[in-house]
Amino acid sequence: MDRQWRPYDAYHSPLDPCPPRPKAYIVPPNQMMVTQSPGMKQYAPFDALKHGTLWPDLYSPYDPPTRGGR
């Protein structure tokens, strides 16, 4: 699992109707800083467009299969 993901457990009762589903939520890298420091590494212009950001350290990939259980 990508390091931006946080898996967690929820109580599953033997009486619950559905089998348990793995659970996780994502914490994007913007949460790890209060303000952006100057001089952060940058993508080349085309890669920046593809990623939606100029800075690799602020890129948050989101691919459904990496999301636990969805």
Add this chain to the structure above:
Amino acid sequence: MWIYEKKLQYPVKVSKCDPKLAKFLIEQYGGADGELAAALRYLNQRYTIPDKVIGLLTDIGTEEFAHLEMIATMVYKLTKDASVEQLKAAGFEGHFADHDRALFYHNAAGNPFTVTYIQAKGDPIADLYEDIAAEEKARATYQWLIDMTDDVDIQDSLKFLREREVIHSLRFREAVEMLKEYQEQKKVF
């Protein structure tokens, strides 16, 4: 005033005939955490916020309209050639009865857009925290939309839009830090 560039901020390609997805995407068009709500919220708050963050609200509010165009393009492409039968099968019949295939500002459940989705409190800290929350909620909405489609091309555009929310959230939190000021100065009152 604005200058319009006649192109999308990021390409939108829809590869799968899936009118049902249009019903979900409309959440980001006329929903509470959608692009219209975001643009109107930020551009309206500009007037009563300290000068040093007005430019940020203008920039991000403007970009939200560029995102609104991308969502509109997706919805349009997914519905323009769909037959009435396909639209009915996709759960789009309520929309069709009122609007044909025209776009309209309502959410995925069909509730019309309302200005009560947004707020302008006049308190700069309160307003910026609302903006931060709005960005994180829009990011989450994009995640659930990405989860609901297997069209990799539309996923690509939605991932771009999601990343923009990540960046905007950080910018608003930086704006809060700017407004706190004095924090690194020894100021004698």
